Amino acid sequence: xxxxxxxxxxxxxxxxxxxxxxxxxxxxxxxxxxxxxxxxxxxxxxxxxxxxxxxxxxxxxxxxxxxxxxxxxxxxxxxxxxxxxxxxxxxxxxxxxxxxxxxxxxxxxxxxxxxxxxxxxxxxxxxxxxxxxxxxxxxxxxxxxxxxxxxxxxxxxxxxxxxxxxxxxxxxxxxxxxxxxxxxxxxxxxxxxxxxxxxxxxxxxxxxxxxxxxxxxxxxxxxxxxxxxxxxxxxxxxxxxxxxxxxxxxxxxxxxxxxxxxxxxxxxxxxxxxxxxxxxxxxxxxxxxxxxxxxxxxxxxxxxxxx
Amino acid sequence: xxxxxxxxxxxxxxxxxxxxxxxxxxxxxxxxxxxxxxxxxxxxxxxxxxxxxxxxxxxxxxxxxxxxxxxxxxxxxxxxxxxxxxxxxxxxxxxxxxxxxxxxxxxxxxxxxxxxxxxxxxxxxxxxxxxxxxxxxxxxxxxxxxxxxxxxxxxxxxxxxxxxxxxxxxxxxxxxxxxxxxxxxxxxxxxxxxxxxxxxxxxxxxxxxxxxxxxxxxxxxxxxxxxxxxxxxxxxxxxxxxxxxxxxxxxxxxxxxxxxxxxxxxxxxxxxxxxxxxxxxxxxxxxxxxxxxxxxxxxxxxxxxxx
Numbered sequence: 001x002x003x004x005x006x007x008x009x010x011x012x013x014x015x016x017x018x019x020x021x022x023x024x025x026x027x028x029x030x031x032x033x034x035x036x037x038x039x040x041x042x043x044x045x046x047x048x049x050x051x052x053x054x055x056x057x058x059x060x061x062x063x064x065x066x067x068x069x070x071x072x073x074x075x076x077x078x079x080x081x082x083x084x085x086x087x088x089x090x091x092x093x094x095x096x097x098x099x100x101x102x103x104x105x106x107x108x109x110x111x112x113x114x115x116x117x118x119x120x121x122x123x124x125x126x127x128x129x130x131x132x133x134x135x136x137x138x139x140x141x142x143x144x145x146x147x148x149x150x151x152x153x154x155x156x157x158x159x160x161x162x163x164x165x166x167x168x169x170x171x172x173x174x175x176x177x178x179x180x181x182x183x184x185x186x187x188x189x190x191x192x193x194x195x196x197x198x199x200x201x202x203x204x205x206x207x208x209x210x211x212x213x214x215x216x217x218x219x220x221x222x223x224x225x226x227x228x229x230x231x232x233x234x235x236x237x238x239x240x241x242x243x244x245x246x247x248x249x250x251x252x253x254x255x256x257x258x259x260x261x262x263x264x265x266x267x268x269x270x271x272x273x274x275x276x277x278x279x280x281x282x283x284x285x286x287x288x289x290x291x292x293x294x295x296x297x298x299x300x301x302x303x304x305x306x307x
Numbered sequence: 308x309x310x311x312x313x314x315x316x317x318x319x320x321x322x323x324x325x326x327x328x329x330x331x332x333x334x335x336x337x338x339x340x341x342x343x344x345x346x347x348x349x350x351x352x353x354x355x356x357x358x359x360x361x362x363x364x365x366x367x368x369x370x371x372x373x374x375x376x377x378x379x380x381x382x383x384x385x386x387x388x389x390x391x392x393x394x395x396x397x398x399x400x401x402x403x404x405x406x407x408x409x410x411x412x413x414x415x416x417x418x419x420x421x422x423x424x425x426x427x428x429x430x431x432x433x434x435x436x437x438x439x440x441x442x443x444x445x446x447x448x449x450x451x452x453x454x455x456x457x458x459x460x461x462x463x464x465x466x467x468x469x470x471x472x473x474x475x476x477x478x479x480x481x482x483x484x485x486x487x488x489x490x491x492x493x494x495x496x497x498x499x500x501x502x503x504x505x506x507x508x509x510x511x512x513x514x515x516x517x518x519x520x521x522x523x524x525x526x527x528x529x530x531x532x533x534x535x536x537x538x539x540x541x542x543x544x545x546x547x548x549x550x551x552x553x554x555x556x557x558x559x560x561x562x563x564x565x566x567x568x569x570x571x572x573x574x575x576x577x578x579x580x581x582x583x584x585x586x587x588x589x590x591x592x593x594x595x596x597x598x599x600x601x602x603x604x605x606x607x608x609x610x611x612x613x614x
Contacts, residue, residue: 009608041607057607102608186604190593246593267595275605278585285592286497286553288574297493298582298605300348300364301316301409 009102010060010109011186013271014067015053015095016074017083019045024077025052031069037062042271048226048233050085051094053189055271057101060108064116067096068123075124075176080151086224087235088147090154091177093120095143097132098183109183110134117181121168124176127158128167132182136166143180144220151177188238188277189270190246192253193231195263199223202232205256209234209249216252218243231265241277247284275299316409317367317416318493320578321374322360322402323381324390326352331384332359338376344369349578355533356542357392358401360496362578364408367415371423374403375430382431382483387458393531394542395454397461398484400427402450404439405490416490417441424488428475431483434465435474439489443473450487451527458484495545495584496577497553499560500538502570506530509539512563516541516556523559525550538572548584554591582606 018024025045029052032040038058045052054070056063071093078092096116098109113134121128135141149157151172157163158178159170165178172178194202202223207213210221218240224233234253238244246269254264275293282291293299325331332352336359339347345365352359361377363370378400385399403423405416420441428435442448456464458479464470465485466477472485479485501509509530514520517528525547531540541560545551553576561571582600589598600606 011604039607041601101604246589250593264594267593269589269593269595269598269602272602272604272607275582275585275603278582278589278603281589281592282553282576282585285588286557286574286576287571288576291576294348295576295579296582296585297318297408297579300346300579 007102008059008104008108009057010063010104010112011099011101011272012056012063012067013053013097013099014056014070014093015051016070016078016093017051017080017085017089017091018074018078019050019052019085020047027077028052028070028073029054031073032056032066035062035066035069038066044270046087047228048085048224049087049235050083051087051089053270060098060104060112063098064112067093067116068119071096071120071126071179072124075126075173079175080172080177081175083151086226088144088150088222089177090147090151091126091173091179092175093126093179095131095180096182098181099186106133106183106185113181113183117179118167120179120181121165124173125169126173126176127165127169127171127178129178129180130166130182131180132184134182143182146180154178185239186272186274188241188246188273189236190238190249191233191235191268191270192250193226193229193233193265193267194257195265196232196260197225197230198262199225199232201257201260201262202234204260205253206234208256209236209252216244216249219249241273241280245280245284246277247281314409315366315411315415316364317370317411317419318406318408318579319363319370319374320360320404320406321363321377321400322358323377323385323400324358324387324392324396324398325381325385326357326359326392327354334384335359335377335380336361338380339363339373342369342373342376345373351577353394354535355392355531355540356394357390358394358396360577364579367405367411367419370405371419374400374423375426378403378427378433378486379431382433382480386482387479387484388482390458395451395457395529396484397454397458398433398480398486399482400433400486402438402487403489406493413440413490413492420488420490424486425474427486427488428472431480432476433480433483434472434476434478434485436485436487437473437489438487439491441489450489453487461485492546493579493581495548495553495580496543497545497556498540498542498575498577499557500533500536500540500572500574501564502572503539503567504532504537505569506532506539508564508567508569509541511567512560513541515563516543516559523551523556526556548580548587552587552591553584554588
């Protein structure tokens with residue numbers, strides 16, 4: 001692992017495949033809470049996705065310790081043979097991204113992803129794929145490529161040359177499946193919920209807006225049914241909010257939905273966003289081009305020395 | 308002055324009556340820059356207003372020192388007998404608000420306003436009015452009430468019982484006029500510029516939206532001509548952004564302007580806003596009701612201990 005400066009802070013957003021049973025969710029999250037110096041900032045469970053997204057922050061070595069412990073617990077407590085959910089997944093601890101925070105570089109996140117991936121494979125016997133900036137090939141930068149066909153297809157195909165893991169055995173862990181570990185820039189995870197149960201509408205909209213089918217740049221989108229809430233959802237990652245902002249996404253989806261006679265019920269921002277996203281939002285939604293982060297009071301409060 | 312804790316930080320937003328001559332503006336602002344420990348965060352000069360708004364931040368005693376020095380320089384360098392501008396004013400250093408920042412209470416801001424007001428009167432011979440939370444009567448909480456008729460009327464009326472200053476002589480300073488000092492909660496100072504030179508349109512809109520004429524609650528609004536920019540402006544203070552947000556204001560003005568066949572060119576946020584304003588904006592503009600300040604990365608980065 002890279003040498004850390006005294007105040008290096010990293011973010012990690014582990015996603016595991018349980019979003020329904022509170023005692024299982026808490027048992028996995030508590031592994032992170034137990035690591036002193038790591039903050040568990042957000043825990044978002046979705047019963048339809050059957051998935052929980054946790055946001056951790058802290059010094060790199062401690063965050064690594066926390067996600068390792070969570071992965072061990074997920075492997076013990078989740079059986080992928082009996083897992084069903086609307087969100088694509090290949091394992092109990094499905095994805096572990098590392099994101100640069102304070103005084104940390106992308107290179108440090110890449111190194112951390114590799115060392116944590118190696119350790120998951122060697123200590124838990126789980127095959128590990130590297131993605132994002134840590135990927136071992138251009139295709140594997142893309143999470144959707146690694147997860148194609150999900151757990152069920154990967155089980156059959158993991159021995160194929162193009163599906164061999166970066167670390168660990170060429171066979172899925174019998175209950176925990178596989179895990180994807182990587183490094184990425186901060187992204188905005190955003191869901192837009194539509195007032196219909198017609199999944200077709202969400203699918204058409206997701207296809208319309210995602211970059212891979214010619215939609216908005218730097219947008220990944222997928223349709224999911226929120227059966228328990230009686231809605232459908234366009235679930236997205238905005239991989240560069242400076243290129244396509246949350247407001248542009250919402251406006252585009254609202255227009256498309258209206259064309260289908262469907263209304264937008266609400267949107268959700270999942271996990272953390274850099275303050276810059278909000279500053280951009282002020283510029284865009286208030287037509288206040290000159291607005292800057294320097295005008296946010298809190299930006300300055302933290303910088304004042306004690307006197 | 309109240310006892311200060313080690314990290315007490317206060318904000319002050321002195322407004323002085325010069326927005327055209329850069330050397331005068333810089334001479335006044337440099338008095339604040341000279342005080343070590345005070346941050347000059349923003350300097351916004353408007354030639355049409357003929358006024359400059361400065362945002363200072365720092366420990367209360369040092370911020371008080373900085374605004375005193377600026378007031379002395381403004382009194383030396385600005386002659387109110389020859390001042391003209393679109394914005395109401397009664398003095399060279401026109402208004403000095405103190406705003407609670409970090410570990411400071413409104414009570415401390417009120418005490419600071421009173422002590423600074425007393426000092427301006429005694430050392431510079433300038434009559435001082437207290438306003439906002441520091442006001443000596445309910446009417447004087449309102450800046451517009453104190454400034455009614457502006458410099459020119461006050462010159463004649465200052466001896467009347469209802470216009471006597473809180474500190475200093477019952478006569479205007481020969482060049483510096485009078486100064487208003489007070490304490491207030493954070494407000495959002497916002498301008499919306501319209502694509503017309505017809506001041507009538509801005510006047511009608513200002514009247515329509517301000518609370519005092521039955522418009523939006525917690526909104527103060529005024530029309531000014533931006534002659535140099537060939538536009539008119541609705542200039543506002545949103546005294547409680549939780550009651551009426553910047554986005555609601557912009558939407559209302561946009562509607563009203565469209566009814567007059569006029570477009571909104573841009574808006575301006577003047578000086579600092581609490582991060583809460585941006586969090587509210589995300590909730591409102593993205594229909595993301597559940598969004599919270601805890602989801603802003605920077606909120607957490609500053610809280611981590613060094614390890």
